[in-house]
Amino acid sequence: QVKLVESGGGLVQAGGSLRLSCAASGPPISSYAMGWFRQAPGKERDFVAAISWSGDTTMYAEFVKGRFTISRDNAKNTVSLQMNSLKPEDTAVYYCAARWHTTSIDTQAYDYWGQGTQVTVSS
Secondary structure (H helix, E strand, O other): OEEEEEEEEEEEEEOOOEEEEEEOOOOOHHHHHEEEEEEOOOOOEEEEEEOOOOOOOEEEEEHHOOEEEEEEEEOOOOEEEEOOOHHHHOOOEEEEEEEEEEOOOOOHHHOOOOOEEEEEEEO
16 A cells, blocks of 8 residues: 655745655555645645656646646655745645556546645735
8 A cells, every 4th residue: 555645835925936745655656647636625626737657747737837847756756746936826735646557637546645735825
């Protein structure tokens, strides 16, 4: 079973940057597609970004394109989300997730989830 732990959240002013990290334990994640999702209070959990098991393919939600970058280091069993030009509407709990092999933007497709890390962007 894959265990995921997110870190790097916090409070930042609009226009600032944060880098989220997701550390995996258990089996190596080199065969897993990884995703980042977010959930604001009272809203559904939304897809943010995903990366294929090899790192060759990335996918982004329209609202983060050009601002966020997902990356992975299979040797270190980690996935990161670099978030630039943050906006107040980016405020949410951010979750890391894993699924076997195939990349997906579908929340229901992911099998393993972290506990989330809070990102708050002040205006």
